Amino acid sequence: MALMKCVMWPLGVFRLGTTVFCSKRELSLFPGSPTNIQWSKVVSDAEKIVGYPTSFMSLRCLLSDELSNIAMQVRKLVGTKHPLLNTARAFVYDSRNNLQMRSLVVLLISKAAGPSKSADDTVQHDMVSGIHASQRNLAEITELIHTAFLVHRGIVNIEELKSCDGPVKDMQFGNKMAILSGDFLLANACTGLAQLQNTKVVELVSSAIGDLVQGIYYENSYLPEKNAFTDDIGISNWMEHIFLSHGALLAKSCQAAMELANHDPEVQSMAYQYGKHMSLSYKLNSDLQPFMNGKYCGTSFSLNCAPVVLHQDVIGREAWMEQVKQAQLKGNLVDLAKLQEAVNAGKGVTAAIDLCRYHGNKALENLHCFPPSKARSALENMVYTVTRFP
Amino acid sequence: MMGWGCRLRCCGRHGAALAGLRGPPSGRGGGGWSGAAGGGRAAAAGKICCPFLRPLVFRDSVSAPLWAPSRLLYSSGAACCYSKTNSETKYKDPFKLGSRDLKNLYEDIKKELLMTTQELQEMCEYYFDGKGKALRPMLVVLMARACNIHYNNCREVQPAQRSIAVIAEMIHTASLVHDDVIDGSDSRRGKKTVSRIWGERKAVLAGDYILSAASVALARIGNATVISALCQVIEDLVRGEFLQLGSKENENERFAHYLEKTFKKTASLIANSCKAVSILSCPDPAVHEIAYQYGKNIGIAFQLIDDVLDFTSCAAQLGKPTAADLKLGLATGPVLFACQQSDGVHQTTYLAQRYCSEAIREISKLQPSPERDALIQLTEAVLTRDK
Numbered sequence: 147m148a149l150m151k152c153v154m155w156p157l158g159v160f161r162l163g164t165t166v167f168c169s170k171r172e173l174s175l176f177p178g179s180p181t182n183i184q185w186s187k188v189v190s191d192a193e194k195i196v197g198y199p200t201s202f203m204s205l206r207c208l209l210s211d212e213l214s215n216i217a218m219q220v221r222k223l224v225g226t227k228h229p230l231l232n233t234a235r236a237f238v239y240d241s242r243n244n245l246q247m248r249s250l251v252v253l254l255i256s257k258a259a260g261p262s263k264s265a266d267d268t269v270q271h272d273m274v275s276g277i278h279a280s281q282r283n284l285a286e287i288t289e290l291i292h293t294a295f296l297v298h299r300g301i302v303n304i305e306e307l308k309s310c311d312g313p314v315k316d317m318q319f320g321n322k323m324a325i326l327s328g329d330f331l332l333a334n335a336c337t338g339l340a341q342l343q344n345t346k347v348v349e350l351v352s353s354a355i356g357d358l359v360q361g362i363y364y365e366n367s368y369l370p371e372k373n374a375f376t377d378d379i380g381i382s383n384w385m386e387h388i389f390l391s392h393g394a395l396l397a398k399s400c401q402a403a404m405e406l407a408n409h410d411p412e413v414q415s416m417a418y419q420y421g422k423h424m425s426l427s428y429k430l431n432s433d434l435q436p437f438m439n440g441k442y443c444g445t446s447f448s449l450n451c452a453p454v455v456l457h458q459d460v461i462g463r464e465a466w467m468e469q470v471k472q473a474q475l476k477g478n479l480v481d482l483a484k485l486q487e488a489v490n491a492g493k494g495v496t497a498a499i500d501l502c503r504y505h506g507n508k509a510l511e512n513l514h515c516f517p518p519s520k521a522r523s524a525l526e527n528m529v530y531t532v533t534r535f536p
Numbered sequence: 537m538m539g540w541g542c543r544l545r546c547c548g549r550h551g552a553a554l555a556g557l558r559g560p561p562s563g564r565g566g567g568g569w570s571g572a573a574g575g576g577r578a579a580a581a582g583k584i585c586c587p588f589l590r591p592l593v594f595r596d597s598v599s600a601p602l603w604a605p606s607r608l609l610y611s612s613g614a615a616c617c618y619s620k621t622n623s624e625t626k627y628k629d630p631f632k633l634g635s636r637d638l639k640n641l642y643e644d645i646k647k648e649l650l651m652t653t654q655e656l657q658e659m660c661e662y663y664f665d666g667k668g669k670a671l672r673p674m675l676v677v678l679m680a681r682a683c684n685i686h687y688n689n690c691r692e693v694q695p696a697q698r699s700i701a702v703i704a705e706m707i708h709t710a711s712l713v714h715d716d717v718i719d720g721s722d723s724r725r726g727k728k729t730v731s732r733i734w735g736e737r738k739a740v741l742a743g744d745y746i747l748s749a750a751s752v753a754l755a756r757i758g759n760a761t762v763i764s765a766l767c768q769v770i771e772d773l774v775r776g777e778f779l780q781l782g783s784k785e786n787e788n789e790r791f792a793h794y795l796e797k798t799f800k801k802t803a804s805l806i807a808n809s810c811k812a813v814s815i816l817s818c819p820d821p822a823v824h825e826i827a828y829q830y831g832k833n834i835g836i837a838f839q840l841i842d843d844v845l846d847f848t849s850c851a852a853q854l855g856k857p858t859a860a861d862l863k864l865g866l867a868t869g870p871v872l873f874a875c876q877q878s879d880g881v882h883q884t885t886y887l888a889q890r891y892c893s894e895a896i897r898e899i900s901k902l903q904p905s906p907e908r909d910a911l912i913q914l915t916e917a918v919l920t921r922d923k
Contacts (some may be wrong), residue, residue: 212778219781298744301717303735321736322718326777329714332744333767333774336751340767344758352751356651359745363656366737 171205188531189250196253197275219319227312228320230327248292248396249285251424251528255400255417256281257521258513262408276521280342280406287338287351288399294331295358297324299365347402355396361391361507363493378463381501384455389422392429397421416512423509424529430502431532437495438536442483449485452501457494499535506533611719630678630910630917637693637701638675642666644702648749650713655734659742660749662730663709672708675699675806675834675914679827680813681907682899687818691907696757697813703766704809706750711773711801713743718777734829761815765808776800794868802842803835826898833895838918840888844881845922885919892919 223231259274272279301324302317311317332355339348363388381385389397400421404414433451436443447454449470458466475485489495506529516522642664649660680697684690715721716729717736723729731739747770754766779797810831814824846868892915899911 212775215778215781291903295744298740301736301737302739304720305735318720325718325740326774326781328740328744329774329777332747333771336770338761339751340691340764345755345758345760345763348763349752349755352748352755355748356745356752359741359748360651360653360656363653363738363741366741 148303184531184534185290188524188527189247191523192250192254192528195275195520195524196250196257196277210330212330213327216323219323223316223323224322226316226320227465228317228324229304230297230324233296233300233324246289246292247428248399249289251396251421251525252285252399252403253277253282254286254521254525255420255516256285256403256407258516258519258525259404259407259413259417260517260519262410262413278407279346279401282339283342284347284351284399284403284406288395290331290335290338291351291355291358291395294328295362296442297328297331299362300324325348332450342406344402344406346405350398350402350405354395357394357398361387361389361394365391378458379450379455381452381455381459384450384452385426386431388426388452393422393425394475396425413515416515419512420509420525423505423534424525427502427505427509427529428460428532430498430505434495434498434502434535437486437490437498440490442486446482447486453489453494453498455494456497456501457492460493460497502535503533506530547663555607562772564919579823590694607798614733630913631674633681633907633910634674634677637681637698638670638673641670641673641702641705644698645706646831648702648753649746654739656742656745659730659734660746662733662742663712663725667725668705668709670705671838672704672806672809675831676701676704676809676909678911678914679735679810679830680817682902682905682911683814683817683823683827685905685907686823686902687820691905694816696759696762696816699757700762700809700816703750703754704805706746706753707766707769707773708805709783710743710746710750712747713739717743757816759816762812765812765815769805771806772804773798776802776804798836798839802839803832806835806838807831810821823902825881829898830895834889834915834918837888837891837895837915840884840891841918841921844884844888847881888919892916 163497197515217234220230220234256278260276261273275280301321302311304314304317307314307317335351339351342348397418398421401414401418404417409417430452433447434453436445436447436451437453459470467487470480473481473488475481509529510526513522513525645664646661649657649664650655677693678696680693680700681691684692684694684697712724713730716724717731717739721729722732729739730742734742754763757763776797776799779793779800782793807828808831811824811828814827817823834890895915896912902908
């Protein structure tokens, strides 16, 4: 029943008070990416521009003893409700389809920036399709870090488990595997970073890991524990948190890619800004997806997604809590369709679209310093795609 | 047949202490051992130069998978090559020499962990309460001074070397936080674990944050070789954790597996942070190797004794539940030895002594200095601690 579908925050079950009001554990690790045809086309065109996709770092990881060990162990989780299972599934599924968004952007911006003015011929000989080997490694490291945190996001708090979650033993085992595989990916990222032999890049990317942790921490703290459905955080705090969890890694990786090619600080800053605004725009787009049809279509959404936060900002906390109360059903369930109707009736959705376009434009502005090229057009097309709304 | 006979002669105090086993086994991670080393120091001081300790060449012992106790015992002893310690200037406490450099260690660590999320910061700082024994930072600053004196007779610790002490302790703590979630531990150092207080999900994030803060501090030192050395540690820690998952059927392999795990989980951090300060100290690769080998050997010895203590001491002494490793089904040295023969504790202690004498042999290649001698004394402290 679509009505009864619960509100979910990625990887978490939305609980009210002490009662679990969701029996179905769902996962949206790659939440609502603009999976439409345009996006796929933009991405596959862009892939052709950057040449061969990877530096084989992730292949090396996948073929390592450690990960095959994990893969064997994860099979034991089949039938349990541990989120790691879905993460693994999503990872395999996603990587089969597309080069992942972050590494693609890093590669494209590397290529768009080209060799720096100061670079001599010796630096350029390791370029393939206009991208340095070190930049390819960086793209891969970015993806490793992102994946590591997808895995670490899915740790379950043992004490909060309810009987419907299945045996505690399974969940403990799943946690163990999730920690180990996340740590393994992070450790590989660290080693890869060290091999880049550039201390500034190590500092940038390490600080991005710190940002990511803080962002995820905020994300977790939205999980309503104190009988409230939503936090009253306001859009500016929300943007700050979202930058940490969804933007900092890409922004800093783009900057680091420029640093690796010896580009000057202005170019580095442009790349950073593109990465930042592109991620924010992308996140806003995916938050908007469930609201695009005008009526509830069965897609669950978080009560801390951009349109809802903006809606709440517009109508005020009290009015919003009243709307939540009206949508509440028996047994701590919430009628998402009713809530969505309320949000759609307000200004939250248009405000979110405006915000998405604002960040899209910011991203585009920062591309102007790069010479026109296929790579630059691909980066622009990505922005056009995420800022296009019916 | 295995020729373990000589261990009794060598074991000295440890033999005696361990023979009278203190009741039920216990865990590791005690809350300070500088005091503990005191009692045995006088006895141990003479012993460390004891000629029949026959230091062995352990250089490749860990990486060679064939390495097994039997092989160890058949290796012939190399001559002691270190110059004698200045016995007149025996320090009452080898920790004292380094403690000046470590005065604000925990404050400095907390500075690295500054952030806007208060609770997360609280979690990250939880173990930096000054109650840990800070063995790693101590080894690091002593090694830094010993190397500096060796190279240009300068005793001062450089700021970058001091940062390595901070970073080593941070990496260590980050791994503890994750280990506690993996093992489902309830207490450490006499208090509740981070995961028990804040839940597993946040604890894992706290561990990740400490690690990232350590990497940022590491990058700021601005030396790519140093970064590589410490990144190796992070990789080793994870691989060590993986080794802990599996075990080997074959007895000899099982022991090699245990030692490899011991190296990766404990010794690699000490070895590589010692190496890092030596790199910052002087350009001579021979010195880097000495620092690394010292750290590796003392690190393995430290863990071996840790595993013995897990087996022999009582919970109150350690702050961790008894026989924690045994309950987790982890094959530690004493357990493995106990499977082979009856006297696992003695044999593990003996093995730890061998590693310590190898550590001494290495460090003795440096110019004599009070710090170098303190590092030698620390090997004794590692062997004689009882918590």
